[in-house]
Amino acid sequence: MSTRTLPLLFINLGGEMLYILDQRLRAQNIPADKAKKVMNDIITTMFNKKFLEELFKPQELYSKKALRTVFDRLAHASIMRLNQASMDKLYDLMTMAFKYQVLLCPRPKDILLVSFNHMDAIKDFVKDTPSILSQVDETYQQLIEMYTPLSNGEFQLIRQTLLIFFQDMHIRVSIFLKDKVQNSNGRFVLPTNGPVPRGTQIPGLIRIFSCSGEELTRLQFSNGGNYSSALREGSFEMFGNRVTKLGTNMYSVSRPVETHMSGTSKSSAQHTKVNAAPNPLAKEELNMLARLMGGLEVQKPGSTDTGFRVNLFATDEEEEEALISRPNELSYGVISIQATKDQQANAELTKIMGEFTESGDPSSSASSKGEDLLALMDGL
Amino acid sequence: MAYSWDCSREVHLDVWLNTGAQGVAPDQINGCWRGHVKLSLCGFGHQEKRNLNCTRQPRQIAYLSTDTKLLLFITTGEIRWMRLENKRQGINFNLLRTMFHKEKSIQLKNSASALYNNLSVLRIAPRRLTYFTVVHANVVNMVSTSWDGLNYSHRQLQSKEPNVATSTSLIMQAAFCALPSRDLLVVSSQKGIQMYESDGSIMVYWHALDTPEAPTGVSSGAVLVFDVPSKGSNITLSEVLEEHKEAITDIASECSGSQECLANLVTADDGGNMCVWKSGEEFQLLNKIPGLDITCSSVKLWKGTVLAGYGTGQIRLYEAVTGILHAEVNAHARWIYSLDVAPFSGLLLSAAEDSFVRVWHLAITPETNSVEIAHLHNECVTDTQICGAKFCDGDGYAFAVTGYDLSEIIRRVPASWTVSQDT
Numbered sequence: 001m002s003t004r005t006l007p008l009l010f011i012n013l014g015g016e017m018l019y020i021l022d023q024r025l026r027a028q029n030i031p032a033d034k035a036k037k038v039m040n041d042i043i044t045t046m047f048n049k050k051f052l053e054e055l056f057k058p059q060e061l062y063s064k065k066a067l068r069t070v071f072d073r074l075a076h077a078s079i080m081r082l083n084q085a086s087m088d089k090l091y092d093l094m095t096m097a098f099k100y101q102v103l104l105c106p107r108p109k110d111i112l113l114v115s116f117n118h119m120d121a122i123k124d125f126v127k128d129t130p131s132i133l134s135q136v137d138e139t140y141q142q143l144i145e146m147y148t149p150l151s152n153g154e155f156q157l158i159r160q161t162l163l164i165f166f167q168d169m170h171i172r173v174s175i176f177l178k179d180k181v182q183n184s185n186g187r188f189v190l191p192t193n194g195p196v197p198r199g200t201q202i203p204g205l206i207r208i209f210s211c212s213g214e215e216l217t218r219l220q221f222s223n224g225g226n227y228s229s230a231l232r233e234g235s236f237e238m239f240g241n242r243v244t245k246l247g248t249n250m251y252s253v254s255r256p257v258e259t260h261m262s263g264t265s266k267s268s269a270q271h272t273k274v275n276a277a278p279n280p281l282a283k284e285e286l287n288m289l290a291r292l293m294g295g296l297e298v299q300k301p302g303s304t305d306t307g308f309r310v311n312l313f314a315t316d317e318e319e320e321e322a323l324i325s326r327p328n329e330l331s332y333g334v335i336s337i338q339a340t341k342d343q344q345a346n347a348e349l350t351k352i353m354g355e356f357t358e359s360g361d362p363s364s365s366a367s368s369k370g371e372d373l374l375a376l377m378d379g380l
Numbered sequence: 381m382a383y384s385w386d387c388s389r390e391v392h393l394d395v396w397l398n399t400g401a402q403g404v405a406p407d408q409i410n411g412c413w414r415g416h417v418k419l420s421l422c423g424f425g426h427q428e429k430r431n432l433n434c435t436r437q438p439r440q441i442a443y444l445s446t447d448t449k450l451l452l453f454i455t456t457g458e459i460r461w462m463r464l465e466n467k468r469q470g471i472n473f474n475l476l477r478t479m480f481h482k483e484k485s486i487q488l489k490n491s492a493s494a495l496y497n498n499l500s501v502l503r504i505a506p507r508r509l510t511y512f513t514v515v516h517a518n519v520v521n522m523v524s525t526s527w528d529g530l531n532y533s534h535r536q537l538q539s540k541e542p543n544v545a546t547s548t549s550l551i552m553q554a555a556f557c558a559l560p561s562r563d564l565l566v567v568s569s570q571k572g573i574q575m576y577e578s579d580g581s582i583m584v585y586w587h588a589l590d591t592p593e594a595p596t597g598v599s600s601g602a603v604l605v606f607d608v609p610s611k612g613s614n615i616t617l618s619e620v621l622e623e624h625k626e627a628i629t630d631i632a633s634e635c636s637g638s639q640e641c642l643a644n645l646v647t648a649d650d651g652g653n654m655c656v657w658k659s660g661e662e663f664q665l666l667n668k669i670p671g672l673d674i675t676c677s678s679v680k681l682w683k684g685t686v687l688a689g690y691g692t693g694q695i696r697l698y699e700a701v702t703g704i705l706h707a708e709v710n711a712h713a714r715w716i717y718s719l720d721v722a723p724f725s726g727l728l729l730s731a732a733e734d735s736f737v738r739v740w741h742l743a744i745t746p747e748t749n750s751v752e753i754a755h756l757h758n759e760c761v762t763d764t765q766i767c768g769a770k771f772c773d774g775d776g777y778a779f780a781v782t783g784y785d786l787s788e789i790i791r792r793v794p795a796s797w798t799v800s801q802d803t
Contacts, residue, residue, distance in 0.1 A: 153650030153675040163494040201710040221755035
């Protein structure tokens with residue numbers, strides 16, 4: 001599948017995360033300066049140069065586990081704290097929102113427009129801070145450079161890769177249910193009406209040609225839907241009207257953000273440490289993660305006087321209840337990695353790396369990779 | 381004049397089909413039979429017997445009216461009529477419309493991934509079984525169903541590399557290949573091509589694809605030709621055809637009996653370009669049909685005509701050898717994911733992300749170079765982006781459909797027909 005999927009996945013999920021956090025910060029009446037600091041910190045971390053450099057390299061998509069770890073880290077890149085249950089809910093909302101956007105894109109290429117909608121909103125969040133603004137602008141450039149030359153077929157491959165990532169996710173989101181874009185079984189409504197994508201004709205016409213190319217007959221058939229002509233083309237540049245509403249902030253109007261969990265099994269959805277049993281795939285992922293998160297600066301959890309907690313639920317009780325009742329199959333199994341200068345954490349990481357050495361591994365890369373990893377950590 | 385009737389309606393006649401009685405010797409091939417239809421007209425106060433030659437098993441027989449005394453036999457290959465008074469027979473009805481109704485869905489172990497042509501069907505007539513395969517990420521789900529609908533068995537094949545037990549790679553396509561001497565299941569993933577016996581029991585061949593240092597995720601456009609012996613695993617790579625510059629999306633072939641039919645293979649790519657080949661000791665490129673930068677996601681070859689489905693939702697019919705465009709259909713509102721043709725009846729099935737499966741009727745006469753395509757039926761699979769649609773048999777009597785995130789194979793059989801008589 002496509003090796004250019006990760007940047008789009010990350011930026012769009014990040015954008016959704018910011019929409020939700022922004023809404024919760026306002027709903028919880030967090031003082032404006034603190035709220036702004038949170039948003040700025042997260043955005044700065046998201047668009048860290050070194051981090052993005054890693055992200056934009058051609059590579060396979062991360063597993064759900066690995067990506068969730070990245071977003072866990074990102075969400076804690078500032079003085080804001082989220083409990084396990086709130087973080088789970090945040091991630092559910094982010095992923096279902098982007099899944100919806102990917103599914104409903106009329107053309108595969110429109111995923112780029114959706115990404116630009118998120119970028120435009122992010123730019124608006126930091127419009128008063130020039131330093132972060134320039135980071136965001138640079139990312140626009142990278143997106144344009146990497147994606148505008150791609151063909152429709154290559155975009156469809158990216159879209160198919162994303163759909164495999166989102167396969168079988170049917171978490172019900174209150175806002176989607178209310179707007180009737182999601183059914184009660186968790187599946188999204190795919191309308192058979194509305195404008196056709198640019199480049200597509202409204203179905204219904206059959207044209208028969210002669211050998212010399214002239215049109216012999218025209219026949220009509222009924223298409224079973226109710227389609228209209230395509231809307232105009234959205235802008236693929238840094239500025240401009242994107243035309244599509246997919247990827248814009250649907251939480252602007254203050255609406256509660258609940259998710260409904262299907263299943264009633266109790267589970268302890270704690271952070272799970274990486275399984276100690278030799279798992280070569282996890283080792284490769286750990287490497288990628290470590291490289292990626294080398295660029296993520298983490299606030300020391302020490303000083304808590306300016307810190308505060310954000311709750312994605314209406315009350316603390318609800319949050320606690322959600323944690324207990326989250327079904328097993330929906331737990332994300334986050335990998336706990338601390339890319340700080342903490343000695344103990346480094347030792348643990350090396351130990352985990354060491355456990356993954358396979359006896360049959362000819363290149364004996366385990367130890368050298370471990371050293372590189374430490375070097376990377378030390379460089380922070 | 382148009383006639384229509386319901387397939388579930390009772391037939392007013394007693395018919396012996398395929399019984400072997402009354403001196404009829406059926407010859408069962410793939411569920412169809414060659415032989416005679418013996419009719420006994422009862423209920424009119426007398427008994428009459430008739431013989432009719434049918435090359436395909438009649439699916440529906442109807443007695444239209446007592447005054448015309450016209451009997452219609454619908455097979456999906458042809459529609460024959462017989463005038464009872466004078467035993468005059470003929471074939472001159474046009475299939476106008478077919479309504480389909482649901483048959484029991486087949487449940488899958490996991491949901492279908494959003495990949496082109498993500499459904500493959502193989503009929504095993506001697507064992508009265510049909511196999512279905514659907515790809516889910518790195519797994520091929522195989523279901524074997526008995527024709528009486530009573531038995532289902534499941535099997536899962538995982539894409540893996542025999543040497544390196546690390547990553548499992550995503551599968552691009554799984555398809556049955558019905559070769560003259562044997563059937564194979566071919567599974568292609570990013571890392572290589574695996575070939576299995578058609579029941580998925582044994583892997584008979586593995587071909588690793590070169591993994592470049594900087595993986596681009598887009599394949600090079602090479603077409604690999606394998607020599608397959610009638611038994612065993614001595615499969616060899618015999619040729620590499622390098623005409624396409626972009627990733628290959630679909631390949632179609634036609635084993636034509638007639639000598640006039642030159643082309644028997646067509647390959648399509650991500651840019652909508654198609655190459656038409658003639659097989660032989662070495663494959664010969666007969667023609668290149670340029671694309672318009674729109675992916676051709678599914679292609680079929682029938683009676684020397686290329687049937688192509690595109691990302692814009694269009695279906696185009698080209699004459700394979702010359703590249704002449706015969707017909708263009710604005711068929712779907714979204715990307716087409718699958719096309720299938722029922723070779724014996726000329727039915728075409730198209731399926732797209734727009735939730736629609738459409739059935740069309742093709743009439744191609746290579747001699748006069750005339751092509752007609754007519755729309756027969758729409759089937760909407762609500763809230764589903766369809767990724768695979770196939771006829772379950774060569775007549776196109778029934779079809780099956782898969783969709784993204786759907787854990788079942790949906791099936792349809794004809795419920796009613798509408799035909800018109802040539803005047």
